[in-house]
Amino acid sequence: GAGVSQTPSNKVTEKGKYVELRCDPISGHTALYWYRQSLGQGPEFLIYFQGTGAADDSGLPNDRFFAVRPEGSVSTLKIQRTERGDSAVYLCASSFKWNTGELFFGEGSRLTVL
């Protein structure tokens, strides 16, 4: 597609449920990033993929969070046993290379855990 696509746009779930958030980056972009933006704050880094591998997952808050990018394109962020504190906008971005060019962001997935 022309831009970074994220689905779903909004997700409401109950505490304890499992959630998957999908990111489809710009074609040809090898670098993919997930950020989390809580209400009234700037984004916080979660994980960075270079190709298929997670080059840096140091921002994932705990082991309930996991992300994959099996074919080096689409990525899925997975959250197990969701908690109310997981409520946030999850932003995905891609770039051609991590150290050159601009990051292109999707419109985010707003997760609400009741």
Place this chain on the structure above:
Amino acid sequence: AQTVTQSQPEMSVQEAETVTLSCTYDTSESDYYLFWYKQPPSRQMILVIRQEAYKQQNATENRFSVNFQKAAKSFSLKISDSQLGDAAMYFCAYRSDSNYQLIWGAGTKLIIKP
């Protein structure tokens, strides 16, 4: 650790006037990049302007310009001839030359009065 501070939670300006948004940062590194991103209600982060720390000349993009003071670790954004479409959250962000993570400020909400 690097930090980015935006001390203005909200700013307002009359349409066609000029407004300046403030940003300060803290780093011990000498090579880095600074960014201003715009986030409209659609949630998509859009790059407004970018500054390389090694460049003394301030970056400009049409009506947007920055005042980069490296010694003072200050990076303000000036918007000239403000337009209704400029209304959004504005985020200042920092990236080290040797890292891919963006460090973000908390944002400034810009209101344009018609």
